[in-house]
Amino acid sequence: MLHATGSKKELTVHAYYDAVSDLLAHSDVQALKQFRHHRYTTRFQHSLNVSYYNFLICRFFRWDAVSAARAGLLHDLYFYETEEYDRTASPDQKSHSAHHPEVAAQNAMNRFSLNSREIDMISKHMWPVTPQKPNYKESYVITLVDKYAATLEFFTLGMQKMMAHLRRKKMAESV
Numbered sequence: 001m002l003h004a005t006g007s008k009k010e011l012t013v014h015a016y017y018d019a020v021s022d023l024l025a026h027s028d029v030q031a032l033k034q035f036r037h038h039r040y041t042t043r044f045q046h047s048l049n050v051s052y053y054n055f056l057i058c059r060f061f062r063w064d065a066v067s068a069a070r071a072g073l074l075h076d077l078y079f080y081e082t083e084e085y086d087r088t089a090s091p092d093q094k095s096h097s098a099h100h101p102e103v104a105a106q107n108a109m110n111r112f113s114l115n116s117r118e119i120d121m122i123s124k125h126m127w128p129v130t131p132q133k134p135n136y137k138e139s140y141v142i143t144l145v146d147k148y149a150a151t152l153e154f155f156t157l158g159m160q161k162m163m164a165h166l167r168r169k170k171m172a173e174s175v
Contacts, residue, residue, distance in 0.1 A: 004052040049149040071121035074108040
């Protein structure tokens, strides 16, 4: 079953799935399940969340929802733990927030055929941390959806984990 955090819809029976099923089947996208992201989730789940909500918003406005979904799924396509990023090892001393969109865009371009809108969305999803302004309205959407998804993941999943911890603690105290 494939779900976005905060949604009860099964995504494999949704128009969204038609736009991204080839990407979801790719081993490098599946490999994102190995990386912890925003404390309580995986990079795969975060990317799925961004992809799905990006798709919904752009479809609502009748913008390029397919490119929005595809870029959302690939926007964090990098294969290192965020905490292990060594800023001094980067040739231009960029922060992880400024560096990873470039890495993700390059990784995505090496693996998939992307249009200019998708590349712009991936490489500029951290704007204004990234210096170049987005060229497309969908690129502005992904910058907002990325922050929304991170907040949703942190609070929704974080609260679930905290409540489970409190229940376990209460049960242990009652024994």
